[in-house]
Amino acid sequence: MHTSYDVIVVGGGHAGCEAAAAAARKGAAVALLTFDRNTVGAMSCNPAIGGLGKGHLVREVDALDGLIARAADAAAIHYRMLNSSKGSAVQGPRVQADRKRYKGAIQAMLAQQSGLTLLEGEAVALATEHGRVTGLILADGTALTGRAVVLATGTFLGGRLFRGEERNEGGRTGERAATALGHQLRDLGLPIARLKTGTPPRLDGRTIDWGALEEQPSDSRNWTMSPLSSTRVLPQLACAITRTNEATHQIIREGLGRSPLFSGAIEGRGPRYCPSIEDKILRFGDRDGHQIFLEPEGLDDRLVYPNGISTSLPTDVQQAMVRSMHGLDKAEIVVPGYAVEYDHIDPRALDSSLAVRAMPGLFCAGQINGTTGYEEAAAQGLVAGVNAAAHARDEMPMILDRASSYIGVMIDDLVLQGVTEPYRMLTARAEYRLRLRADNAETRLVPIGLEHGFVGEERRRRYAARQDRRGLIDAELRRCMTASEMARVGAAVRQDGARRSLFDWARFPEVGRALLFDLAPSLRDAPEDLRDEIWEDAHYAPYLERQDAEIADLRRNERVTIPAAFDYRCIGGLSAEMIERLEGARPDSLAAAGRVRGITPAALAAILVHLRREAA
Numbered sequence: 001m002h003t004s005y006d007v008i009v010v011g012g013g014h015a016g017c018e019a020a021a022a023a024a025r026k027g028a029a030v031a032l033l034t035f036d037r038n039t040v041g042a043m044s045c046n047p048a049i050g051g052l053g054k055g056h057l058v059r060e061v062d063a064l065d066g067l068i069a070r071a072a073d074a075a076a077i078h079y080r081m082l083n084s085s086k087g088s089a090v091q092g093p094r095v096q097a098d099r100k101r102y103k104g105a106i107q108a109m110l111a112q113q114s115g116l117t118l119l120e121g122e123a124v125a126l127a128t129e130h131g132r133v134t135g136l137i138l139a140d141g142t143a144l145t146g147r148a149v150v151l152a153t154g155t156f157l158g159g160r161l162f163r164g165e166e167r168n169e170g171g172r173t174g175e176r177a178a179t180a181l182g183h184q185l186r187d188l189g190l191p192i193a194r195l196k197t198g199t200p201p202r203l204d205g206r207t208i209d210w211g212a213l214e215e216q217p218s219d220s221r222n223w224t225m226s227p228l229s230s231t232r233v234l235p236q237l238a239c240a241i242t243r244t245n246e247a248t249h250q251i252i253r254e255g256l257g258r259s260p261l262f263s264g265a266i267e268g269r270g271p272r273y274c275p276s277i278e279d280k281i282l283r284f285g286d287r288d289g290h291q292i293f294l295e296p297e298g299l300d301d302r303l304v305y306p307n308g309i310s311t312s313l314p315t316d317v318q319q320a321m322v323r324s325m326h327g328l329d330k331a332e333i334v335v336p337g338y339a340v341e342y343d344h345i346d347p348r349a350l351d352s353s354l355a356v357r358a359m360p361g362l363f364c365a366g367q368i369n370g371t372t373g374y375e376e377a378a379a380q381g382l383v384a385g386v387n388a389a390a391h392a393r394d395e396m397p398m399i400l401d402r403a404s405s406y407i408g409v410m411i412d413d414l415v416l417q418g419v420t421e422p423y424r425m426l427t428a429r430a431e432y433r434l435r436l437r438a439d440n441a442e443t444r445l446v447p448i449g450l451e452h453g454f455v456g457e458e459r460r461r462r463y464a465a466r467q468d469r470r471g472l473i474d475a476e477l478r479r480c481m482t483a484s485e486m487a488r489v490g491a492a493v494r495q496d497g498a499r500r501s502l503f504d505w506a507r508f509p510e511v512g513r514a515l516l517f518d519l520a521p522s523l524r525d526a527p528e529d530l531r532d533e534i535w536e537d538a539h540y541a542p543y544l545e546r547q548d549a550e551i552a553d554l555r556r557n558e559r560v561t562i563p564a565a566f567d568y569r570c571i572g573g574l575s576a577e578m579i580e581r582l583e584g585a586r587p588d589s590l591a592a593a594g595r596v597r598g599i600t601p602a603a604l605a606a607i608l609v610h611l612r613r614e615a616a
Contacts, residue, residue, distance in 0.1 A: 002031075002117065003142065003143060003144050003145060004029075004144075004145045004146070005028075005029045005030060005031045005117070005144065005145070005146045006023070006028035006029045006030065006146060006147055006148065006389065006392035006393065007019075007020075007023040007028045007029070007030045007031075007146055007147070007148045007149070007150065007385070007388045007389055007392055008030075008031045008033060008135065008136055008144055008146040008148070008149045008150070009023070009030065009031065009032045009033065009149075009150045009152060009385065009388075010033050010123045010136070010149065010150065010151050010152060010153060010178075010181075011033075011034065011151070011152035011153045011154055011156070011366070012032060012033075012034035012035075012037070012039060012040035012041065012042075012118075013041075013042070013044070013152060013154045013366065013377060014041075014068065014366065014374045014375075014377040014378040014381060015152035015154070015365040015366030015367075015377035015378060015380055015381030015384070016032060016034070016150070016152035016154075016365075016366070016381060017032070017040065017041055017067060017106055017110060017378075017381065018061065018066050018067060018068065018365075018377075018378045018379075018381030018382040018385060019150045019152055019363075019365055019381040019382065019384050019385030019388070020032040020110065020113075020116055020150075020385060021066070021067055021109065021110060021113050021116065021385070022064075022065075022066065022381070022382045022385035022386045022389070022454055023150075023385040023386065023388055023389035023392075024113050024114065024115040024116040024389075025065060025113070025454040025455070025456065026385075026386055026389040026390070026393070026452070026453055026454040027115065027389065027393065027453065028115065028388070028389035028392050028393060029115055029117075030115055030116045030117065030385075030389075031116075031117050031118075031119050031144060031146070032110070032116060032117070032118050032119065033119045033120075033121055033123055033136070033138075033144075034118070034119070034120060035120070035121075035122060035156075035175065035176065036120065036175070037118055037120055039103075039175070040103070040106065040107055040110065040118065041071070041102065041103040041104075041105075041106025041107050041110075042099070042103050042172075043097065043099050043102055043103070043374065044154070044155075044172050044199075045197075045199050045374075046295070046305060046307060046374075047096055047097050047098075047099050047102075047295055047296075047297045047298075047305055048094055048095065048096050048097065048295065048307075049068060049069075049072040049094070049095050049097055049102075049225065049374060049375065050072070050092060050093050050094035050095060050225065050375065051082055051092045051094040051375075052082050052083060052090070052092035052426065052427055053092065053406065053424070053425035053426045053427045053429070054092065054094075054373060054374075054375035054376070054424075054425055055082070055091075055092035055093040055094055055225075055375075055438050056092070056406040056425070056427070056436065056437075056438045056441070057375040057376065057378070057379045057406050057407060057410070057425055058072065058093070058225055058375050058378070059093070059225070059438045059439075059441035060379065060405050060406055060407050060441045060444075060445055061375075061378050061379050061382050061407070062225065062226045062227075062228075062441065063441040063442045063444070063445040063446050063449070064382055064386075064445050064446075064448070064449045064454070064455070065449055065454065065455045065456050065459050066378060066382045067106055067109050067110075067378075068225075068374070068375070068378040069224075069225035069226035069229075070105070070109070070225075070226045070228060070229060071097075071102050071105035071106045071109065072095050072097050072102065072225045072226075073095070073224045073225050073226055073229035073232070073233070074101060074102070074104075074105035074229070074233065075097040075098045075099075075100075075101035075102035075104075075105055075234070076095040076096065076097055076098075076224075076225070076232060076233075076234060077095075077096050077097065077098050077218075077234050077235065077236060077237045077296065077298070077299060078095060078096035078218045078236055078237055078238070078239060078295075078296075079093075079094075079095050079218050079219045079223065079224075079232070079236070080094050080095070080096075080216075080218065080219050081093055081094070081219055081221070081223070082094055084219075088437050088438070088439055088532075088536045089427070089433050089434050089436075089437050089540070090427045090433065091438060092427075092438070093223065093225055093438055095225060096237070096239065096295050096296065098234065098297070098298040098299055098301070099297050099298050099301065100298055100300075100301065101234070101298070101299075119144075121138040121139060121140060121142065122138060122139040122176075122178065122180075123136045123137070123138060123139075123178065123181050124137055124138065124139050124180040124181060124184070125137040125180065125181065125184045126149060126181075126184060126185075126188075126359075126362065127143060127144075127145070128188075128359070131358075131359065131360070132359070132360045132361050133146075133148070133149050133359055133360065133361035133362045134146070134147075134361070135149070136149060139180070146361075146392070147361060147391065147392035148361050148362075148363060148388035148389070148391045148392045149361060149362055149363070149388070150363045150364070150365055150381075150384045150385060150388050151181075151362070151363070151364045151365070151368055152364075152365045152366045152368065152377070152381055152384070153171075153178050153181070153366075153367075153368050154171060154172075154342075154366055154367045154368070154377070155171045155172065155197060155340045155342040155367055156170075156171025156172070156175070156176075156177050156178045156342065157171075157177070157178050157181060157182045157185075157342055157343040157344070157368055158177060158178070158179060158182035158183075158194075158342055158343035159171035159172075159177035159178070159340055159341070159342045160177070160340070160341045160342075161173065161338050161339070161340055162260040162266055162312045162338060162339045162340075162341065163260075163312055163313075163314065163315065163336055163337070163338040163339070164258050164259070164260070164312070164313060164314025164315065164317070165258065165260075165314065166314075166338075167260075170340075171340065171342065172340070173335065173338060177342075182343045185343070185345070186343075188359070189358075190345055190349060190356065190358070190359075191345060191346035191348075191349050192343050192344070192345060192346075193343070193344060193346060194341055194342065194343060194344070195341070195342060195344050195367075195370060195419075195421070195422050196266050196339050196340060196341040196342070197339070197340055197342075197367075197372055197422060198276050198310040198311065198312055198337065198338065198339040198340065199310055199337050199338060199339075199340075200277075200305065200306050200307070200308070200309045200310045200311060200337045201306065201309070201311070201318050201322060201333040201334075201335060201336045201337040202297070202303045202304065202305060202333070202334050202335040203294075203303070203304045203305075203306055203322065203328070203331050203332065203333060203334065204302055204303070204304070204331070204332040204333075204334050205296060205302050205303065205304040206302055207330050207331045207332045208240075208294065208304060208327060208328060208331050209327045209328070209329070209330070210240055210327070212326060212327040213240035213241060213242055213294065213326070213327040214240060214241040214242075215238045215239075215240055215241075216238060216239040216240065216241055216293070217236075217238045218236035218237070218238065223529075227442065227462065227529060228458060228459065228462070234299065235299065237296050237299070239293055239294060239295050239296070240293075240294040240327070241291060241292070241293055241294070242291075242292050242294065242325045242326050242327050242328060243289040243290065243291055243292060243325065243326065244277070244289050244290045244292065244308075244309070244324075244325060245288070245289050245324065245325065245326075246288065246289075247324040248289075248321055248324040248325055249281050251317065251320045251321045251324055252277060252278060252281045252313070252317070252321055253281060254317075255313045255314065255317035255321075256278060256282075258313065258314050258317065259278055259312060259313050260312050260339065261276060261278055261279070261312055261339065266312075266339060266341050275310070276310045276311050276312065276339070277290070277308070277309045277310060277311050277321070278311060278312075278313065290308055291308060292306050292307065292308040292309055292325065293306070293307040293308060294306055294307075295307055302334075303334055303335075306322070306328075309321070309322070309337070310337060311337040311339075312337065312338055312339035313337075315333070315336040318333060318336050318337055319333055342367065343368075344367065344368050344369065344370045344419075345364055345368055345369060345370075346370070346418055346419075347364075347369045347370050347414035347415055347418055347419060348414075348415060348416070348417075348418040348584050348585050348586070350364060350369065350414070350415050351415060351586075351588065352397075352399045352400075352401075352411055352412070352415055352588065353383070353384075353387040353390075353391075353397040353398070353399060354369070354380060354383055354384040354387060354411065355387060355391070355397075357564065357586065360391075361391060363384040363385075363387060363388045363391075364380075364384065365377065365380035365381040365383070365384035365385075366380055366381060367422070369414055369419075369423075370414065370418070370419035370422060370423055371410070371414070371419075371422060371423040371424070372422035372423065372424050373424055373425070375425065376410060376423065376424065376425055379406075379407045379410065380407075380410070380411070382407075383398065383400065383407060383411065386398050386452060386454055389454075390452070395452075396452075398448065398452045400448070401554075401558065402430070402431065402432065402554070403432050403435070403551040403554055403555075404436075404444060404445070404448070405436060405441075405444060405445060406425060406429075406430055406436055409425075409429050409430045409436075410423070410425055410429075412592070412595065413429060415585070416585045416587060416592055416595050416596050417585070417595075417596070417597060418584065418585070431550075432547050432550075432551065434540045434543050434544060434547060435540075435544055435547055437533075437536065439529065439532055439533050439536060440533050440536075440537070442463060442466065443533065446459065446460075446463040447463075450463070466527075466530060469522075469526055469527075469530060470530065470534070472522045473520065473522045473523050473526060473530075473534060474503075476502065476519075476520040476521070476522050476523065477501060477502045477503040477506070477520055477523070477534075477538075478501050478502075478503065479501065479502050479519075479520075480499050480500060480501050480502075481499070481500065481502065481505065481519075482497070482498070482499045483495045483496055483497060483498055483499075483500075486505060486511070489515065489518070489519065490515055491505070491508070491510045491511045491515055492510050493505070493508055493510045493511070502516065502519055502520055503538050503541070504538075504541070506535065506538035506539070507538050507539045507541060507542075513535065554591050555591075557589060557590045557591035557594065558589045558590075558591040558592070559589070560589055560590035560591075560608065560611065561588060561589050562587055562588055562589060562590065562592075562593060562607070562611065564586065564588070568582045568583060568607075570610070571606050571607060571610050572606070573602065573603065573606045574603055574606065577598060578598060578599055578600075578603055581596050581597060581598055581599065582596060582599065590604060590607065590608060590611070593607060
């Protein structure tokens with residue numbers, strides 16, 4: 001067995017798989033270490049990929065040649081565009097995936113990736129030398145050497161499982177925890193805390209009265225998560241909807257005394273935007289019911305995921321709770337729900353490359369950074385993998401900022417603000433969301449991937465052809481016409497005497513697609529995804545121009561760098577609270593300092609004056 005690599009990735013979940021594949025695409029020799037190779041790429045919770053905010057992350061990871069979107073399409077049994085009645089900036093593509101096929105698709109792509117070796121074993125310690133990471137020590141005594149290590153341990157780092165009075169060590173049901181590594185990270189002085197997440201009981205779909213429930217069919221439009229997926233490949237299944245009711249709520253209330261969430265057994269805080277059903281009943285006591293989505297887990301799998309009743313109540317309470325709902329009165333639980341509590345690192349200990357500042361060569365991605373969700377994990381994994389490879393190869397890191405991507409928004413939020421609960425991506429977190437649409441991820445991010453050398457040939461060829469086609473369309477749309485000329489071709493626009501480009505005319509409600517296609521035939525003949533993107537660009541153009549000025553200001557302030565060892569205590573006028581927050585976040589630029597909570601414009605001015613004085 002080889003024991004020397006450029007990059008070693010610990011963990012075979014969504015973060016670890018993307019990290020290992022991205023590092024290998026960049027040319028690094030990579031080892032992916034996992035407890036069990038058969039669980040690599042497993043969907044440990046919801047059988048869904050994407051959603052509001054999360055779908056943006058999936059499209060962005062895909063634009064950077066990641067795995068998650070293509071695997072989702074290979075396994076998709078239900079497509080749904082969330083917020084489809086709203087503007088494209090806040091729409092969220094989401095699929096239900098066949099668990100077995102998703103895992104199989106990930107494993108197949110990893111097997112085809114050159115430079116990547118899959119290893120089985122348990123990491124018990126980081127190997128360090130002079131404060132730098134030099135590799136890993138495995139439980140069997142094997143020493144792996146590497147210039148960079150990516151920790152993508154998910155919920156396995158110090159993981160404990162809770163269900164009623166039951167307590168077990170583990171990061172997922174039936175799988176052991178990474179306990180020794182968790183102890184070492186604490187001993188190294190890294191800022192470690194606890195968070196928790198949970199999962200609902202899995203139901204036997206044969207015992208559900210589907211005919212009594214509201215059906216939710218798959219979207220009829222033939223869109224896919226990745227543009228490299230030419231079409232949908234699997235039969236599409238419908239989901240169904242039921243609701244909790246007062247009887248359900250009473251069963252839950254009576255069982256709260258046996259819940260580890262309320263007995264003090266669980267220390268960590270759970271996700272605000274995906275709370276347990278116990279939390280929902282207490283926090284929203286005035287609600288007469290909560291919607292539950294019944295999501296099949298596969299084409300040949302009897303299990304059904306009841307999305308919305310994550311719980312750690314005892315099994316008997318879970319069974320009573322489930323059977324109190326419409327259509328589930330005879331439903332059988334196959335796997336009861338449970339909560340997982342696990343260690344995470346304070347992400348303020350990381351820089352924007354997801355490297356641990358205090359320990360060169362160590363990178364972290366996924367739930368170890370305090371996030372929740374497959375999509376957040378995959379996005380961090382890709383960034384950490386690329387930057388671990390860059391570190392190992394003495395190349396410049398890839399830094400994504402808030403103006404480039406939702407990935408950049410998430411990383412900026414994490415490393416500057418830290419977390420008090422598991423972080424979930426939301427469209428509301430992005431101030432430039434008109435620019436950061438799910439439909440234009442390729443245009444925004446493929447050039448960055450090409451610049452950093454980890455985009456494959458198929459993606460490169462597609463992007464080049466797409467840009468050539470866009471150049472022809474843009475040339476046609478630059479053609480100018482007066483209001484009277486537009487009226488003569490059938491557009492009842494206001495006769496204001498103005499002369500505008502076709503691109504500008506496109507945002508006028510009187511100028512429909514059919515007319516624009518007649519005036520710009522190359523747009524009509526373009527692929528649907530490119531046509532839609534350009535149409536949305538035209539509609540949002542005035543707002544995007546306004547945001548361009550804001551982004552230019554952001555970029556200027558990002559060029560004002562702050563040294564890593566900058567002493568904020570020497571600046572007069574900063575409160576003790578500001579100093580504490582700035583020292584915790586360690587922003588690397590004036591722009592980043594301005595995004596730390598509680599930092600005022602006056603404080604930024606004082607920092608800028610001090611930086612200029614030191615530079616003089």
